[in-house]
Amino acid sequence: xxxxxxxxxxxxxxxxxxxxxxxxxxxxxxxxxxxxxxxxxxxxxxxxxxxxxxxxxxxxxxxxxxxxxxxxxxxxxxxxxxxxxxxxxxxxxxxxxxxxxxxxxxxxxxxxxxxx
Amino acid sequence: xxxxxxxxxxxxxxxxxxxxxxxxxxxxxxxxxxxxxxxxxxxxxxxxxxxxxxxxxxxxxxxxxxxxxxxxxxxxxxxxxxxxxxxxxxxxxxxxxxxxxxxxxxxxxxxx
Numbered sequence: 001x002x003x004x005x006x007x008x009x010x011x012x013x014x015x016x017x018x019x020x021x022x023x024x025x026x027x028x029x030x031x032x033x034x035x036x037x038x039x040x041x042x043x044x045x046x047x048x049x050x051x052x053x054x055x056x057x058x059x060x061x062x063x064x065x066x067x068x069x070x071x072x073x074x075x076x077x078x079x080x081x082x083x084x085x086x087x088x089x090x091x092x093x094x095x096x097x098x099x100x101x102x103x104x105x106x107x108x109x110x111x112x113x114x115x116x
Numbered sequence: 117x118x119x120x121x122x123x124x125x126x127x128x129x130x131x132x133x134x135x136x137x138x139x140x141x142x143x144x145x146x147x148x149x150x151x152x153x154x155x156x157x158x159x160x161x162x163x164x165x166x167x168x169x170x171x172x173x174x175x176x177x178x179x180x181x182x183x184x185x186x187x188x189x190x191x192x193x194x195x196x197x198x199x200x201x202x203x204x205x206x207x208x209x210x211x212x213x214x215x216x217x218x219x220x221x222x223x224x225x226x227x228x
Contacts, residue, residue: 034215043218091157097214103147103206104164105216110157
């Protein structure tokens with residue numbers, strides 16, 4: 001079964017509004033989670049590394065003021081797309097490592113954002 | 117940064133046929149994973165295989181880390197195998213970043 005869960009799966013919003021996406025690790029604690037973005041028919045690109053209790057680390061070219069990441073607990077990271085615009089429409093996927101003795105990453109179901 | 121190249125980009129198979137997908141990477145890696153992305157977008161873990169060979173049912177994978185490539189074998193393909201197959205690697209580092217770099221994927225279509 002799933003080990004990482006995302007919510008919502010689909011969201012449609014108006015331009016200028018903010019949208020929050022949740023990523024939860026199920027039955028395990030994740031001190032680090034990762035947020036990826038995927039445009040249609042393209043590969044996944046790492047956006048940021050979410051660290052529990054500290055600031056997220058953003059990849060080059062990712063606006064930290066637009067994509068706010070909060071990792072307030074060991075099982076929850078949130079990505080908030082602020083003042084969304086149509087070009088922010090994309091598929092957002094989070095991932096986490098289950099256990100400290102493995103490097104294997106598991107991914108959530110993804111959240112498809114459409115900004116009108 | 118590390119480069120990950122997958123081939124072929126597209127593959128069409130008759131049901132029951134076998135196939136081999138390839139992943140080349142440009143530098144040493146801590147981690148290599150194969151995923152199947154289903155039509156709804158979810159990434160399904162297939163193999164965690166930084167080196168060696170693993171098998172799971174009709175699927176198997178081999179990574180030759182010293183030569184910087186990995187192969188995914190699909191035998192007796194079924195229509196449900198259709199989708200995009202991604203190879204993703206974590207570049208080598210002492211501490212381990214656990215950040216994956218993805219290839220562009222192989223789109224597999226299995227026809228009845």
